[in-house]
Amino acid sequence: MYRMGQEEIAAVSRVLAGEPLAYILGEWDFYGMTLSVDQNVLIPRDDTCAVADLAINRADLLGTNPRILDLCTGSGCVAISVLKHTELTTPPQLYPTTSGCAAASSALRFMGSIAKT
Numbered sequence: 679m680y681r682m683g684q685e686e687i688a689a690v691s692r693v694l695a696g697e698p699l700a701y702i703l704g705e706w707d708f709y710g711m712t713l714s715v716d717q718n719v720l721i722p723r724d725d726t727c728a729v730a731d732l733a734i735n736r737a738d739l740l741g742t743n744p745r746i747l748d749l750c751t752g753s754g755c756v757a758i759s760v761l762k763h764t765e766l767t768t769p770p771q772l773y774p775t776t777s778g779c780a781a782a783s784s785a786l787r788f789m790g791s792i793a794k795t
Contacts, residue, residue, distance in 0.1 A: 709759045719752025730759040737764045746770035 682690070692702050700706040700721040705714055708722035709730055715721055737746060737760050748757035748770050757770035 706753075708753075708755045709763075711755075711758060711762065713753045713755055713758065715753050722753060722755040726755060730756050733760050734763045737766060743768045 689702055693699070698721055700715050701717055704716060705712050706721055707713075709727060713722065720726075733746070733756055737744060743766060746757070746760060746766070748754060751757060760766065761769050
């Protein structure tokens with residue numbers, strides 16, 4: 679018989695309390711990437727994919743290295759998607775909300791790992 683540890687019991691309690699799975703896991707898949715999320719940022723959803731699609735299409739139309747800003751970013755999912763799915767060599771600039779700083783820091787590290795040279 680399997681016995682749950684304290685960490686598993688705490689996770690089950692959080693689920694039963696109605697906390698979103700993304701916050702419990704601390705990450706969420708978006709646009710083919712796994713991003714860090716916490717209670718300080720919104721969980722990327724399907725409608726966020728539509729925003730990312732629009733931003734990617736616009737970035738492709740703007741020519742070589744346009745200036746792209748992600749204002750009040752949380753997880754950085756839109757900016758990361760733009761960087762990953764375009765020919766940009768300069769990453770979009772992130773301007774995080776005060777409460778989203780930890781997730782935005784993770785987003786900046788992720789963007790650095792996929793930046794093109």
